Amino acid sequence: MSQNVELDKVVMRFGEFTAVKGISLEIKGGEFFSFLGPSGCGKTTILKLISGFLDPTEGEVRIGGTSMRGIGANKRPTAMIFQNLALFPLMSVADNIAFGLEVRGVGKAERRKRADELLDLIALPGQGDKMPTELSGGQRQRVAIARALAVEPQVLLLDEPLSALDLKLRQHMRAELRDIQKRTGVTFIYITHDQGEALTMSDRVAVMSQGTLQQVATPQELYDEPATAFAAGFVGENNRFAGTISAIDGGFAVVDTPAGALKARNHLGLAAGASAIVCVRPERLRLSGTGSENGFIARLKSRSFEGSFLNLMAEGPSGELMVQVTNDGALPAFDPAGALPLGFHATDAVIVPAEAGHA
Amino acid sequence: MRHGNPLLAWLTRGYIGLFFLYLFLPLIIMSAATFNDSRLPTVTPWNGTTLRWFGELFADGSMWNALFTSITIGLGVIVICVPTGTAAALLLASLNKKARTFAYALMVSPLLTPGVIIGISTLIFWNRYFHLTGGILMTMLAQSSYIIAYVMLMVGARLQRFDGTLEEAALDLGASHWQVFRRVLMPFLRPSLIAAAFIAFLQSFENYNTTLFVRGLDTPLTVFIASRVRTGVTPAVNALGLILILITVALAMAYEVNRRRKLAATAAAPAG
Amino acid sequence: MRDLYRRFGGGLTTLMVALVVFWIIMLVVLPQLLMIDFSFRPNLPPSKIGGPDDVHSWANYATLFRNQVHLTIFFKTIWASSLVTFITLIVCYPMAYYLAQVAKPQRTAQMLLLLVIPFWINEILRTFAWWIIFAYAGPLNGLLTALGILDQPFRWMSGNGVVIVGMVYAYILFMVFPIYNALESLDRNQIDAARDLGSGWLRVHRRIAIPHAKPGIATGCIMTFMLAAGSYAVPALLGSPGSRWFTEIIYNWFFEGGNWNQGAAYAMILLLLCLFFILLMMKLFRVGLADIAK
Numbered sequence: 001m002s003q004n005v006e007l008d009k010v011v012m013r014f015g016e017f018t019a020v021k022g023i024s025l026e027i028k029g030g031e032f033f034s035f036l037g038p039s040g041c042g043k044t045t046i047l048k049l050i051s052g053f054l055d056p057t058e059g060e061v062r063i064g065g066t067s068m069r070g071i072g073a074n075k076r077p078t079a080m081i082f083q084n085l086a087l088f089p090l091m092s093v094a095d096n097i098a099f100g101l102e103v104r105g106v107g108k109a110e111r112r113k114r115a116d117e118l119l120d121l122i123a124l125p126g127q128g129d130k131m132p133t134e135l136s137g138g139q140r141q142r143v144a145i146a147r148a149l150a151v152e153p154q155v156l157l158l159d160e161p162l163s164a165l166d167l168k169l170r171q172h173m174r175a176e177l178r179d180i181q182k183r184t185g186v187t188f189i190y191i192t193h194d195q196g197e198a199l200t201m202s203d204r205v206a207v208m209s210q211g212t213l214q215q216v217a218t219p220q221e222l223y224d225e226p227a228t229a230f231a232a233g234f235v236g237e238n239n240r241f242a243g244t245i246s247a248i249d250g251g252f253a254v255v256d257t258p259a260g261a262l263k264a265r266n267h268l269g270l271a272a273g274a275s276a277i278v279c280v281r282p283e284r285l286r287l288s289g290t291g292s293e294n295g296f297i298a299r300l301k302s303r304s305f306e307g308s309f310l311n312l313m314a315e316g317p318s319g320e321l322m323v324q325v326t327n328d329g330a331l332p333a334f335d336p337a338g339a340l341p342l343g344f345h346a347t348d349a350v351i352v353p354a355e356a357g358h359a
Numbered sequence: 360m361r362h363g364n365p366l367l368a369w370l371t372r373g374y375i376g377l378f379f380l381y382l383f384l385p386l387i388i389m390s391a392a393t394f395n396d397s398r399l400p401t402v403t404p405w406n407g408t409t410l411r412w413f414g415e416l417f418a419d420g421s422m423w424n425a426l427f428t429s430i431t432i433g434l435g436v437i438v439i440c441v442p443t444g445t446a447a448a449l450l451l452a453s454l455n456k457k458a459r460t461f462a463y464a465l466m467v468s469p470l471l472t473p474g475v476i477i478g479i480s481t482l483i484f485w486n487r488y489f490h491l492t493g494g495i496l497m498t499m500l501a502q503s504s505y506i507i508a509y510v511m512l513m514v515g516a517r518l519q520r521f522d523g524t525l526e527e528a529a530l531d532l533g534a535s536h537w538q539v540f541r542r543v544l545m546p547f548l549r550p551s552l553i554a555a556a557f558i559a560f561l562q563s564f565e566n567y568n569t570t571l572f573v574r575g576l577d578t579p580l581t582v583f584i585a586s587r588v589r590t591g592v593t594p595a596v597n598a599l600g601l602i603l604i605l606i607t608v609a610l611a612m613a614y615e616v617n618r619r620r621k622l623a624a625t626a627a628a629p630a631g
Numbered sequence: 632m633r634d635l636y637r638r639f640g641g642g643l644t645t646l647m648v649a650l651v652v653f654w655i656i657m658l659v660v661l662p663q664l665l666m667i668d669f670s671f672r673p674n675l676p677p678s679k680i681g682g683p684d685d686v687h688s689w690a691n692y693a694t695l696f697r698n699q700v701h702l703t704i705f706f707k708t709i710w711a712s713s714l715v716t717f718i719t720l721i722v723c724y725p726m727a728y729y730l731a732q733v734a735k736p737q738r739t740a741q742m743l744l745l746l747v748i749p750f751w752i753n754e755i756l757r758t759f760a761w762w763i764i765f766a767y768a769g770p771l772n773g774l775l776t777a778l779g780i781l782d783q784p785f786r787w788m789s790g791n792g793v794v795i796v797g798m799v800y801a802y803i804l805f806m807v808f809p810i811y812n813a814l815e816s817l818d819r820n821q822i823d824a825a826r827d828l829g830s831g832w833l834r835v836h837r838r839i840a841i842p843h844a845k846p847g848i849a850t851g852c853i854m855t856f857m858l859a860a861g862s863y864a865v866p867a868l869l870g871s872p873g874s875r876w877f878t879e880i881i882y883n884w885f886f887e888g889g890n891w892n893q894g895a896a897y898a899m900i901l902l903l904l905c906l907f908f909i910l911l912m913m914k915l916f917r918v919g920l921a922d923i924a925k
Contacts, residue, residue, distance in 0.1 A: 051531055053637075073530045086528035090546045099542070100532035151532055367832070371729065378726055382749050385760035385800065388770060392763055400763050403773035443654050446647035453634040469659055471853065473861025473905055475878050479898045480662035483669050483891060504658035526638055536640030565753040567864045568878070572885065581755045581864075588759050588868055597763075600756045607751045615744050 002029040002187045003064030003077065003154040005050060010059035012045050019045040021211040022059070027189060027204075029064075029154075032181050034190040034198040037208035038234070043191045046208075047157050050189065052076045064154060079148035080157040084164070085140055087132040093143055094119070094128030100151035118146040121180070138169045145180060155187045162197065174201055195235050199223070207231045223281075225267050229355045232279040239285060239321050241278040242354055248272055252346055259296040259317040264349035275354035282311070282324040284348035287332065288341055295343035300334055314340050386604060393597040400594045416595040425583035428495060429564055432579055435499040436506055436563040437556045443503070444510025444555060445548065448518050451511070467512070469505035477504055478572030493575025501573040502563050509562060510555040517551035670896035674889075691896030701880055701897075708877035709904065711791055712859035715798045719855050720848065722799065723806040727847070728840060730807075731814035732822065743811075750804045758868045761797045762788070765869065789871045797869045802858045806851035813847025814840065849916035857905045877901060 005027040012020040020042045027033045035043040048054040049061055052073035061068045068076060079100070087096050095102075097118050098111035106114075112128075119125055122142035124135075132140055141161060148156055158177075162170045178201045181188045192198050198205045199219040207214040207222065207230070214234075215227040226232035233240070243257035245266075253266035255278050262278045270276055288295060298314035298321055305311075310331060312323040323342065325331065334340070392400040396409040416422060451462055469477060481501035485491040521544070529539045545552075567581040574582060580599075587596050636644045671687040679685065695701050730739050749757060764771050765787040772784035787793050817840065825835050841848070866876035881901065884894030913919070 053527060053530075073527070074533050074535060078531070080528070080531045082524050082528055084522070084524060086522065086524040088525060088529070088543060099529065099534070103529075103532065103534040103538045103542075147532065371725075371733070374725055375729065378722070379745065381800070382746070382803070385757065385764060386749060386752070389756070389760040389763055399766070399768065401766060401769050402763075403768070403770045443650040446650040447654065449639075449647060450635060450651050453638075465655060465659070471857060471905070471909060473857055473878075473901060475861050475863055475881060476666075476898050476902050479881070479885070479895065480666040481658070482885075483895060484657075484662035484665045487665065487669075500658060504654070504662070507654050507658075523638075536638070536643060540639055540643055561751060565751075565755075567753075567755055568861060571863060571882065581753060584753070584755045584759065585864060585868060588755075588762060592759075596759065600753075600759065603756065604752055607748055611744055611748050611751070618740075 002185055004029045005155055005187065005189065006060075006062040006065075007046070007049075008060045008062065010046075010049060010056045010061060012042075012049060012054060013057045019211055020049070020056070023211075023213050024059075025206060025213065025216055027187060029187055030185050032178065032188045032190065032201055032203045034192060034202040034205045035208055036192055036195060036198040036205050036235070037214075038193055040210075041208040042211040043193075043208050044159060047080070047159055047189065047191050050155070051078050051080050051157050077154035078157055079151050079153035079155075081144050081148055081159065081161045083159045083161060085144040085161065087140060087144060087147070089132060091132075092128060093124075093130050093132060093135070096132060096143060097128070097146045097150050099147065104151070114150060115146075118150055121149070121183075122146045137165055138173060141165065141173060142176070145177075149180075149184060149186070153186060155189060156181075158188060158190045160192050160194075162192075163194075170197075177201060199235070205235075207234060209234070225265075225350055226279065226352055227268065229277050229279075229352050232277070232350070232352050237282050237322055238279040239282065239316075241280075241318050243276065243278070245270055245272050245274050245276050245351070253351055255351060257318055260294075262294050262349070263346040264294075264351050265347060266351050268352065270351060270353060276351045277354050278349050278351055280344045280349040282322040283309075283326070285321070285323045285342050285344050287323070287325065288343040293343060293345060294349070295341060298340045298342050300338060300340045303334065312340070314342070316342070389597055390601045390604060393594050393601045395594060398593060400592055400597045412594040412598045415593065416598040419595060421578070422580075422583065422595070422599065425578050425580045428577050429580040432495055432498050432502070432570075433560040433563040435495070436502050437559050439499060439503040440506045440510045440559045441552060441556050444507045444559075445514045445552065447507065447511040448515035451515060452518055467508050470508050472505070474505075474566065474568030475572065477501055478569040481569075482573050493573050494577050497573040497575065498570050498577070498579065499563075501569050502566055505569075506559045506562050509558055513555045513558065514548060514551050517548055521547055666895050667899060669892055670899045672892050674892040691893050692900070694893060695897065695900060704875055704880060705877050705900070707791065708860055711795055712798075712856050715795055715802070715859040716852050716856045718795070718799050719803055719806045720852060723803060723851065724810060724844075724848075727807050727810035727814055727844070728836075730811050732817065732819060732840070746804060746807060754801050754864050755868070757801055758797050758865050761793070761800060762868055765793050788869055789873060791870075791874045793869045794866050794874055794876070797865045798859050798862060801862070801865055802855045805854040805858060809850035809854070810844050810847040813844040813850075817843045845916045846918045849912045849918045853909050853912050856908050860901065860905060860908075 007023050007025050010020055010023045011018065023046070035046055037043050045054065049056055050063075050068075052068065052071060052075070055069060063077060088099065091099065094112060094115040097115040098106075101111045101114060115128055116125075119128055122145060124139060124142060124146075127135070127139070132143065135143065144161065145156075162173050162177075165173060174197060177188070177190075181201075190198070190201065199222070202219060204216060204218055205222055206216045207228075209230045215222060215231045217225070217227070222231065222235050226235065226238075229240070232238045241255065241257040241259050241262055243255040243262070245253050246256045246261065247254040248266065248271070249263070251266060252263055253270060253272075253276075254261050254263050255276050257278060264278045264280075296317055298316040300312060300314050301320075302313045303310060304313075308327055310325045310327060312325065312334070314321045314323060321342070323340075388402055389400070391402050393412055394408050394410070395402060395405055396407040396411070397404075447466055451459055451466070454462055478501050481497065481504060482493060485497055485500060486493075491497050525543050525547075526539050529543045530536075534542065565581060567585065570579055570582060578586075584596055584599070587593075635647065639647070668687075670691055671689070672685055673688070673690065675682070675685060695705060730742060734742065763769055766772075767784055767786060771787065772781065775781040776784060821839055821843075822835055825839050830838070861878060862876065863878045863882065866874065866879060870876065870879075877897070878901070881894050881897045884890050884897060888894070
């Protein structure tokens with residue numbers, strides 16, 4: 001009961017402004033797929049292009065292999081969860097859920113039956129006669145999902161639906177959304193600027209910036225093998241060392257940086273002479289004596305104790321650095337103004353190309 | 360006043376009292392004259408209390424005709440103004456800022472035009488190009504030209520608080536444009552539509568200056584009352600006035616009760 | 632427009648645009664334009680319309696300036712309407728201020744309702760109420776003679792004074808509500824701050840409340856002046872042949888003189904007068920059209 005969604009060289013222009021700059025990708029049927037990016041990156045425009053509130057300036061959106069050009073939002077096999085939920089305030093919860101069936105001409109008794117089934121699915125049995133305003137934030141959230149599922153969509157589109165909830169509820173709803181997706185098997189397309197949401201729920205994530213696709217990958221690939229400097233910086237924290245590739249060594253490369261020649265994985269196969277950035281996650285930086293692999297000296301600036309780990313902020317040869325040290329019961333004493341010898345294994349770092357015009 | 364100057368407080372109270380006395384005394388005198396057993400509508404001298412002017416009023420066929428004419432015009436005005444004013448409010452909201460400013464100025468201009476001018480221009484235009492003579496239909500058109508603006512303002516005020524994503528949500532769930540309009544937008548606008556219909560009828564019912572030029576041979580209630588006052592008035596007109604005042608007061612009360620009930624309901628609703 | 636189409640589809644959008652176009656074009660713009668055209672043409676029998684005599688000229692406008700009686704009435708209408716506007720402003724400002732800043736919200740709501748009731752009653756009936764009061768054998772004369780202030784009843788309805796009183800009464804709420812709306816948004820703290828700084832009662836109004844109420848005052852004055860200058864009901868009921876109003880002359884051109892062209896020219900003059908007053912107020916109070924028509 002789910003179909004794939006294809007974007008084929010999709011371009012969307014609003015007057016002078018180009019919101020989406022030629023994006024092609026395929027979202028598989030039954031997949032939980034997220035678009036992740038900062039506000040203004042074009043991810044909401046993509047959602048509107050799929051749902052039918054916008055038609056692309058160029059290119060094509062296909063659902064289940066059928067072109068959607070000229071097909072309005074009300075004729076597409078998609079259903080959307082709006083950021084503000086957009087529950088109809090003057091209709092009861094059951095009427096809200098059954099609205100899609102009502103406009104399809106389904107009889108009253110049948111509508112009520114479906115609404116009750118869906119209320120069971122979202123764990124709100126017997127609440128159909130309440131008004132949306134009588135529900136809590138999390139309950140309203142679930143009603144919006146039930147309303148979208150009632151029309152048995154092939155694809156469910158979610159526009160940052162958790163952003164209005166408080167932290168605890170948000171984490172709970174992540175698990176619930178994931179669970180509903182697994183049970184129904186519907187393709188979920190999720191829009192968010194919150195990397196935590198994208199990483200925990202998704203099968204695959206598309207990272208977007210300024211209308212372009214930076215990387216499409218599983219959460220773990222995204223974290224461990226970022227394809228661009230933007231993806232490396234936007235998903236999780238990363239320490240960067242910019243420089244020029246001086247040597248290639250199998251799957252590794254050496255980059256000449258202010259911190260010295262650093263060796264890291266060359267998973268993208270960059271050539272010697274290219275401007276590149278070595279990215280090392282804070283938890284992969286190690287406190288080490290001098291002379292170890294990829295070693296350099298930084299200066300400790302501050303530290304913050306987080307319980308299970310310790311964050312060190314340091315000034316390195318090529319800018320600020322963050323080091324995360326696991327609290328294994330044997331934390332060394334730090335000299336507050338002293339030298340901090342750091343290093344990392346070549347397998348723990350990756351090399352991405354430097355982007356023009358970006359720091 | 361709050362600042363505790365007793366003279367100022369006393370002056371304020373006196374002024375407020377006089378203001379409301381000024382507002383209501385004429386209406387009270389007019390109402391009281393209904394019950395005076397005198398050929399002329401007055402309260403001095405009091406010739407004895409009577410209800411006979413109500414009888415005379417109800418027996419007055421031309422009054423009933425005038426009332427019927429006014430109600431017909433009022434209903435016609437509702438039929439023209441509520442849909443058109445609503446359409447104007449929706450159209451206005453969808454225009455870009457520059458076009459909206461211009462359209463808005465054009466749309467509210469009838470409210471800043473003297474009523475007699477609206478009557479005259481309607482009379483000339485519809486008579487010259489459509490050979491329409493003055494009468495009920497032309498009166499509806501003339502009154503509508505400015506009452507639509509009232510409806511537009513009232514509906515527009517509520518429209519500003521409308522959440523457009525509700526329409527998108529309905530469309531997304533498969534509703535046709537007509538279903539979106541009927542099931543989502545209209546229920547939201549309903550209170551303002553009812554209020555606008557009410558105001559439109561009231562404006563039409565009490566209009567005199569515009570109506571005078573376009574009524575032709577038909578006589579709406581305002582024209583009827585004015586001509587009675589000028590040519591031999593009896594307290595039957597007061598009886599009519601009293602009835603209209605009582606209806607008005609009853610409506611105002613109903614409005615107030617409804618408002619308080621809603622206020623109480625909002626206060627009782629759970630937060631969040 | 633495209634937004635409308637996207638929201639409501641072709642059919643509804645067409646219907647809505649058609650309704651609005653009908654209103655603006657057929658009920659507002661074209662009638663006004665034709666009235667202007669009419670005012671520049673001579674009054675001709677139907678057979679000669681469109682003939683060689685049917686040419687534009689200022690003749691209908693010149694009539695006003697050649698007719699001493701009409702000209703006097705025109706200027707009387709201007710100053711009397713200005714007077715009505717001024718009196719109404721003086722009477723209403725304290726009430727609007729009281730409602731917006733002094734009274735407690737609950738009391739304000741009650742008083743607003745009380746104010747609205749006369750507003751909902753016919754202008755004709757409200758004027759008729761004053762007709763009863765001012766009648767020769769009416770309560771005012773009764774009271775004044777009983778108190779010995781008058782020896783014999785006075786014929787009130789023979790001058791402009793009664794018309795002005797009637798108009799102030801008829802249009803008072805068009806002044807109260809705009810000023811109230813403007814003053815309602817004035818932060819009470821501003822007034823307290825000014826008083827705290829030692830400002831007197833008058834200065835609070837002159838420097839804080841009145842400047843804040845400007846758009847409301849402008850709106851109220853425009854509405855009142857427009858209604859007064861364009862009033863037919865009040866002078867027709869409370870006036871006498873000796874205190875005619877400009878609108879009554881216009882009416883006579885149409886329905887007694889049978890000269891619509893002449894009437895249209897007079898109507899245009901009235902319209903221009905109101906337009907001039909609106910522009911004057913906008914300039915005087917430095918407010919825009921959007922502030923006025925709220």
